[in-house]
Amino acid sequence: xQQVKQNSPSLSVQEGRISILNCDYTNSMFDxxxxxxxxxxxxxxxxxxxxxxxxxxxxxxxxxFLNKSAKxxxxxxVPSQPGDSAVYFCAARSSGGSxxxxxxxxxxxxxxxP
Amino acid sequence: xxxxxxxxxxxxxxxxxxxxxxxxxNLNHDAMYWYRQDPGQGLRLIYYSQIVNDFQKGDIxxxxxxxxxxxxxxxLTVTSAQKNPTAFYxxxxxxxxxxxxxxxxxxxxxxIL
Numbered sequence: 001x002q003q004v005k006q007n008s009p010s011l012s013v014q015e016g017r018i019s020i021l022n023c024d025y026t027n028s029m030f031d032x033x034x035x036x037x038x039x040x041x042x043x044x045x046x047x048x049x050x051x052x053x054x055x056x057x058x059x060x061x062x063x064x065f066l067n068k069s070a071k072x073x074x075x076x077x078v079p080s081q082p083g084d085s086a087v088y089f090c091a092a093r094s095s096g097g098s099x100x101x102x103x104x105x106x107x108x109x110x111x112x113x114p
Numbered sequence: 115x116x117x118x119x120x121x122x123x124x125x126x127x128x129x130x131x132x133x134x135x136x137x138x139x140n141l142n143h144d145a146m147y148w149y150r151q152d153p154g155q156g157l158r159l160i161y162y163s164q165i166v167n168d169f170q171k172g173d174i175x176x177x178x179x180x181x182x183x184x185x186x187x188x189x190l191t192v193t194s195a196q197k198n199p200t201a202f203y204x205x206x207x208x209x210x211x212x213x214x215x216x217x218x219x220x221x222x223x224x225x226i227l
Contacts, residue, residue: 009154034215043118043204043218044157089156101147101172102216104156 003027004092006105013112019077021108023090026071030092034102035064035075038087047088048075080112117141118219120205125224127192127199135190135222137205143217144210146188150174151202151221160203163188164210192224200226 005024013019021035031052036044050057050064050073057064063076077084087109091102118139127133139146145164149157159172163182177196182188188207192199202223206216 004156036218041123041202041221041223043120043206043220046215046217049215101159101162102157104149104158106154106156 001026002105003030004090004103004105006088006090006108008108009106010109010111013080013110015082015112015114016079019075019080019084019110019112021075021077021088021090021110023073023075023105024071025073025092027092027094027103028071029094030103031095032093033064033066033073034091034093035062036089036091037084038089038107044089077110080110082112082114085110085112118205118207118217120203120219120222123220123222125222126227127224128227130194132191132193133199133224135192135203135205135224137188137190137219139186139188139205139207139217139219141207141209141217142185143207144185145208146182147206147216148172148178148180148188148190149204149206151204157204160190199224 034049035047037047038044048059048062048064050066066073087107089107090105121136147162148160158174161180163169179191204221205219208214208216
């Protein structure tokens with residue numbers, strides 16, 4: 001059973017517009033959430049994270065929103081750039097589980113068109 | 115520069131052979147991880163190690179083995195018991211604290227000849 005779900009396998013956005021990537025989770029014990037960006041044939045690169053005690057975290061063009069009641073988080077990229085085209089993975093961790101172990105979603109492939 | 119080095123980048127294995135994937139980190143991280151990625155799938159945890167000389171099975175450990183004799187090294191052996199070994203393998207590390215993100219190497223793609 002998937003504990004972290006990214007229901008959109010792909011997303012296409014025009015350059016300069018907002019990209020919104022969504023992630024849902026089922027385990028209420030998750031208390032730390034991360035977004036990773038991955039290019040083909042490379043390892044994922046950490047992008048941004050959020051603790052469950054917050055509902056928003058911002059870093060430059062990237063903002064992550066957390067809605068604990070809905071068990072939903074989203075990553076906003078504004079403005080989107082062609083270099084943002086990659087696969088984005090949502091991941092979650094439970095402090096009650098094995099320390100540091102992440103549960104990953106299946107990823108959303110973002111294409112930003114010039 | 116500090117980072118995680120995985121080698122080789124591409125690896126081919128004959129049926130029935132064991133093969134070992136290398137992972138080295140110079141970040142002084144306590145914890146290290148091995149993941150497998152298949153097309154259209156997320157990353158699935160194979161094995162992890164929180165400290166030297168100790169490691170635990172992840173979600174898909176069958177057909178794999180690891181060792182952690184040194185803090186900076188966490189090699190993964192794909193044994194002949196792994197029936198579907200073709201995949202992209204990723205190694206990661208973090209300081210061991212829950213609030214720290216994992217850092218990943220660039221992966222090894224394993225294919226069966």
